Amino acid sequence: HKEVKKIACIGAGYVGGPTCAVIAYKNPSIQVTIVDQNTERIEAWNSTKLPIYEPGLDHIVFTARDGIVAPLDHNLTSGKPMTVQLASTMNGGTLITGLDGHDELCPRPLDLGHAPNLFFTTDMSSAIADADLIFICVNTPTKDSGIGKDYACDLKYFESAARKIAEIAVSDKIIVEKSTVPCKTAQSMRELLEANCNPGVRFEVLSNPEFLSEGSAVSDLLNPDRVLIGSDSSSTGVSAAASLSDVYSWVPRNRIISMNLWSCELSKLAANALLAQRISSINSLSAICEATGANINEVSYACGLDRRIGPHMLKAGVGFGGSCFKKDILSLVYLAESLHLSEVADYWKSVVAMNEYQKCRFTRRITHCLFDTLTGKKITILGFSYKKDTGDTRETPAVTLVRNIFAEKCKISIYDPKASEQQIWLQLAEDGGKLEKLKSRITIHHDIYEACEGADAIVVATEWDEFSNKAITPRGPSAWTPSSILRGVSANGNRSHTPTNQIPQGETFSRVAPTPTIAILGGSGTPSRLPASIDSVISRN
Numbered sequence: 193h194k195e196v197k198k199i200a201c202i203g204a205g206y207v208g209g210p211t212c213a214v215i216a217y218k219n220p221s222i223q224v225t226i227v228d229q230n231t232e233r234i235e236a237w238n239s240t241k242l243p244i245y246e247p248g249l250d251h252i253v254f255t256a257r258d259g260i261v262a263p264l265d266h267n268l269t270s271g272k273p274m275t276v277q278l279a280s281t282m283n284g285g286t287l288i289t290g291l292d293g294h295d296e297l298c299p300r301p302l303d304l305g306h307a308p309n310l311f312f313t314t315d316m317s318s319a320i321a322d323a324d325l326i327f328i329c330v331n332t333p334t335k336d337s338g339i340g341k342d343y344a345c346d347l348k349y350f351e352s353a354a355r356k357i358a359e360i361a362v363s364d365k366i367i368v369e370k371s372t373v374p375c376k377t378a379q380s381m382r383e384l385l386e387a388n389c390n391p392g393v394r395f396e397v398l399s400n401p402e403f404l405s406e407g408s409a410v411s412d413l414l415n416p417d418r419v420l421i422g423s424d425s426s427s428t429g430v431s432a433a434a435s436l437s438d439v440y441s442w443v444p445r446n447r448i449i450s451m452n453l454w455s456c457e458l459s460k461l462a463a464n465a466l467l468a469q470r471i472s473s474i475n476s477l478s479a480i481c482e483a484t485g486a487n488i489n490e491v492s493y494a495c496g497l498d499r500r501i502g503p504h505m506l507k508a509g510v511g512f513g514g515s516c517f518k519k520d521i522l523s524l525v526y527l528a529e530s531l532h533l534s535e536v537a538d539y540w541k542s543v544v545a546m547n548e549y550q551k552c553r554f555t556r557r558i559t560h561c562l563f564d565t566l567t568g569k570k571i572t573i574l575g576f577s578y579k580k581d582t583g584d585t586r587e588t589p590a591v592t593l594v595r596n597i598f599a600e601k602c603k604i605s606i607y608d609p610k611a612s613e614q615q616i617w618l619q620l621a622e623d624g625g626k627l628e629k630l631k632s633r634i635t636i637h638h639d640i641y642e643a644c645e646g647a648d649a650i651v652v653a654t655e656w657d658e659f660s661n662k663a664i665t666p667r668g669p670s671a672w673t674p675s676s677i678l679r680g681v682s683a684n685g686n687r688s689h690t691p692t693n694q695i696p697q698g699e700t701f702s703r704v705a706p707t708p709t710i711a712i713l714g715g716s717g718t719p720s721r722l723p724a725s726i727d728s729v730i731s732r733n
């Protein structure tokens with residue numbers, strides 16, 4: 193099979209950026225070019241402040257994009273360490289060029305690991321023309337009009353990327369679907385490419401869905417549970433799959449799974465649907481716990497010990513968020529409906545319905561904790577991203593919370609460690625609220641203490657580590673001491689009141705502010721990652 197030397201990736205988002213940066217990092221001999229039509233995004237990828245936050249991503253991108261510090265710097269003529277821009281073999285040694293353009297000759301061959309091999313650009317045509325293999329990583333949102341509105345996946349960006357490839361390509365290409373797409377998209381893609389391509393050019397279409405989880409994208413990519421490669425069974429299909437498999441050079445071979453194209457496409461939708469279904473299932477049980485006095489954390493723990501069930505994605509919370517779960521389940525529902533499998537469609541629809549119910553139930557709990565009125569009170573929302581360790585706010589449950597409590601005429605302060613102010617406003621305004629009206633009663637803070645100052649309630653909507661007990665220390669000797677703490681009342685409302693006159697050591701959110709009366713802990717997009725320390729505290733003075 194053919195060796196891949198140049199890769200293009202269309203779409204420099206949450207998937208294209210990290211995935212192809214890791215591919216470049218792990219394959220110094222492959223040139224990887226990531227293209228996007230969004231100039232601002234590409235500028236950010238080329239800067240020192242990357243457009244998305246993922247733990248460990250800076251190191252991967254800077255290494256592959258800028259080259260690494262020569263590891264054997266004492267072998268250089270000058271003896272100074274330098275960051276390598278280019279390296280080539282010369283006279284049995286290695287000629288290297290520093291980022292400042294300065295050349296050095298190392299007298300012996302150097303295993304540099306990395307000369308820069310990762311590029312970000314808006315120049316789609318040359319990236320496509322040069323590449324042997326092209327990943328399509330564009331967004332595939334839910335359709336907002338026309339046939340399948342609110343359910344079907346909108347393939348307009350995907351199709352436009354494919355058309356561009358057909359227009360530009362003058363040599364054979366392997367096209368890899370990395371975006372999450374409906375079952376059988378590869379077939380339409382191949383037909384579209386073949387109908388529009390330049391004479392003599394052949395395309396092989398593969399499916400290679402991405403399973404990274406935001407917030408742990410880099411470690412998921414470095415150590416994936418599995419890499420799925422779907423191809424057709426022709427010899428050219430199998431050979432293209434083998435070429436792609438080599439690109440995942442760092443992944444143990446037994447974790448690279450070949451399968452037919454349709455299984456591969458469907459596996460991604462199925463995996464997301466199953467993950468979301470676990471969250472909705474545990475959240476539904478949390479409602480029963482609140483009504484009966486059972487403790488959802490105990491129930492979850494007890495169930496998770498069963499090896500057939502397992503502990504992951506089994507923590508109750510405010511409901512799942514993020515750009516994928518809802519969209520992918522709706523896409524599955526649409527598929528089932530198109531196949532006239534209405535019972536199947538209804539089953540998966542209920543997973544989304546349960547999630548909406550949970551978000552609204554949590555809002556009602558906040559109001560109830562504050563004696564059924566929020567008018568004129570100040571509520572602080574800690575965390576706005578849909579889960580910890582990401583700045584992504586798409587479909588975050590925090591939007592629903594803010595929208596619902598805003599309607600109760602309270603003032604709202606928001607603090608999130610990574611979600612940008614601009615992004616938060618955008619998200620809130622997108623959700624139907626007029627920006628001016630919102631700004632009259634909502635403030636976004638960059639300092640957690642300021643955000644909490646004078647709050648009547650602090651709502652923890654995202655499980656960021658910095659909100660967990662140990663990370664927050666009182667500011668100065670005047671730190672507020674509540675007169676009593678009600679413990680064990682979580683987002684899921686297990687009311688086991690244990691009033692005490694002291695904050696247990698290293699405990700509690702109420703210390704961050706001088707006068708809050710209550711701290712209500714929500715959950716997260718991925719409730720399984722809630723740190724144990726913030727599981728079940730509610731404080732009231």
Ligand code: NAI
Nearest residue numbers: 203204205206207228229230330331332349353371372402
């Ligand atoms: P994103 O919205 O962050 O990135 C998509 C990028 O594609 C944008 O920057 C956009 O400007 C660009 N784009 C769209 N059309 C283009 C075109 N014709 N030419 C050039 N650039 C174009 O989306 P994200 O989150 O990276 O998702 C991409 C796909 O991956 C989706 O199908 C999603 O379902 C899937 N996915 C997402 C995961 C996630 O955690 N975000 C995880 C696994 C899969």
